[in-house]
Amino acid sequence: MIYRENGQFKTSYRADQQIFPILQDRIAVLALLAxxxxxxxxxxxxYMLRAILIPFLILSLAALGLNILVGYxxxxxxxxxxxxxxxxxxxxxxxxxxxxxxxxxxxxxxGLCATGVGVLFGIPSLRIKGLYxxxxxxxxxxxxxxxxxxxxxxxxxSASGSVGVGSLDVFGYSIETPVQKYLFCLAFxxxxxxxxxxxxxxxxxxxxxxxxxxxxxxxxxxxxxxxAKLTAFAVSSFYIGVSGALLAFVYLGSxxxxxxxxxxxxxxxxxxxxxxxxxxxxxxxxAAFIIFLPIVLDQLLPVLGSMVGLNLGTAFVSHAVxxxxxxxxxxFLIVEPHGMARLWSTAKEKLRLWPFPH
Numbered sequence: 001m002i003y004r005e006n007g008q009f010k011t012s013y014r015a016d017q018q019i020f021p022i023l024q025d026r027i028a029v030l031a032l033l034a035x036x037x038x039x040x041x042x043x044x045x046x047y048m049l050r051a052i053l054i055p056f057l058i059l060s061l062a063a064l065g066l067n068i069l070v071g072y073x074x075x076x077x078x079x080x081x082x083x084x085x086x087x088x089x090x091x092x093x094x095x096x097x098x099x100x101x102x103x104x105x106x107x108x109x110x111g112l113c114a115t116g117v118g119v120l121f122g123i124p125s126l127r128i129k130g131l132y133x134x135x136x137x138x139x140x141x142x143x144x145x146x147x148x149x150x151x152x153x154x155x156x157x158s159a160s161g162s163v164g165v166g167s168l169d170v171f172g173y174s175i176e177t178p179v180q181k182y183l184f185c186l187a188f189x190x191x192x193x194x195x196x197x198x199x200x201x202x203x204x205x206x207x208x209x210x211x212x213x214x215x216x217x218x219x220x221x222x223x224x225x226x227x228a229k230l231t232a233f234a235v236s237s238f239y240i241g242v243s244g245a246l247l248a249f250v251y252l253g254s255x256x257x258x259x260x261x262x263x264x265x266x267x268x269x270x271x272x273x274x275x276x277x278x279x280x281x282x283x284x285x286x287a288a289f290i291i292f293l294p295i296v297l298d299q300l301l302p303v304l305g306s307m308v309g310l311n312l313g314t315a316f317v318s319h320a321v322x323x324x325x326x327x328x329x330x331x332f333l334i335v336e337p338h339g340m341a342r343l344w345s346t347a348k349e350k351l352r353l354w355p356f357p358h
Contacts, residue, residue: 036186041179049178056291057185058246063271063283064189064196065239070269071277072200073232074212075125076133079118079140080240080268085260086144087114087241088248089154092163096156103170107245114241115234117144122233126226129215141262148257164254181250188246192239197280199235208232209278240268274332276339285340293328297321 044053062080069075091110094101121140125133148154148161155163168175168184175184199205207228210218219225248255267290275286298321305312312320336343 033190037183041182044182046178049182052291052295054178054182054185054251055247056287057182057189058243058251059268059271059291060284060287061189061192061246062240062243062268063275063287064193064280065236065243066268067272067275067277067279067283068196068200068208068239069232069236070272071279071282072205072212073208073229074215075122075229075232076130077137077233077236078134078262078265078269079121079137079144081260081262081264082141082144083114083118083237083240084244084247084264085148085257086117087111087244088255088260089148089163090114090241091245091249092165093154093156095165103168103249107242107249110245111238111241114244115238118233118237118240119230122230122237125229125233138262141265145257145261160256162254162256165249168249175250185246185250188242192242193280196239200280204228204231212278270329274329274339276341279339279341281344282339282341285344289340294321294325297324 040053041049062084066077066080069077087107087110089110090113091106094106094109095103117140121137124136128136152158155161168181170184175181200208207218207223208231210221210223211225211228211232215225218228244260248259252259271286271290272283273286274289275284276282298317301317301320302312332340
């Protein structure tokens with residue numbers, strides 16, 4: 001509202017002008033949840049659920065956990081694959097060594113074990129940061145790979161290091177079909193995303209962001225760097241460990257340490273950077289970009305080639321997908337360094353003002 005006071009024009013914002021966008025966002029989130037829980041299980045095929053949507057949900061959870069550490073606390077980590085492996089193998093050992101152990105408790109215990117490992121390798125963050133911290137967390141990746149390959153107890157004395165799980169059972173209900181696995185992963189993701197949203201708004205979340213923006217100033221005003229950094233590593237590793245257990249139990253079924261190699265760490269890190277650092281929604285955007293884009297390009301390039309009379313071979317298409325994928329990553333980072341979440345926020349603001357921008 002514009003009014004005149006003492007010969008000057010001033011602007012006042014009413015409460016409904018601030019509440020209305022919040023209500024819009026909440027309605028949009030509820031609509032997306034309704035589509036995800038009700039429409040997608042009936043509309044999507046088994047292949048779509050098994051090969052695309054389930055890994056999207058699981059890796060979104062991993063990106064959410066890494067975003068807490070990198071985006072909100074500013075601590076770089078390249079050990080995501082290691083923490084996922086810890087969560088997967090810890091949950092597996094609990095299942096095979098304790099008769100009748102509930103599946104959900106096993107996965108949460110895997111997250112707790114990943115928390116312990118994450119805090120252990122997060123201790124160097126108290127003294128080093130930046131590239132040096134990235135190298136320190138990278139050491140966790142190589143150490144965990146070596147441990148699960150060489151120490152046979154972790155793999156229940158498996159000679160090849162490959163392990164597997166049987167049927168999944170949750171509170172007496174068997175999870176076998178792709179729809180059941182999809183809903184199981186979706187429920188996990190919704191609960192953890194809600195917890196993360198509230199956590200970053202709490203006092204500890206503000207401490208993380210203060211350490212990210214300027215750690216010296218944060219320590220001057222009374223924030224304890226030890227507590228802030230280690231809690232960020234702990235929460236992030238817990239999320240990543242649970243996502244590793246979900247990836248192993250629900251998506252893979254049987255796996256070996258190579259399933260959680262350094263490529264997995266880089267994939268999740270790219271999800272966070274492309275989606276948007278310090279953004280819950282950005283974790284989902286980044287996961288969608290990394291997972292869906294190669295699949296779309298793999299299907300679209302042969303069609304475009306046939307339209308211009310070119311017969312593109314499988315090898316050419318696979319190489320072209322990687323080149324276009326990498327070029328688009330660089331393009332997004334140049335055009336919008338804050339990620340796809342900022343693009344989405346800008347688009348929402350413009351849509352709220354359209355068609356009257358003034």
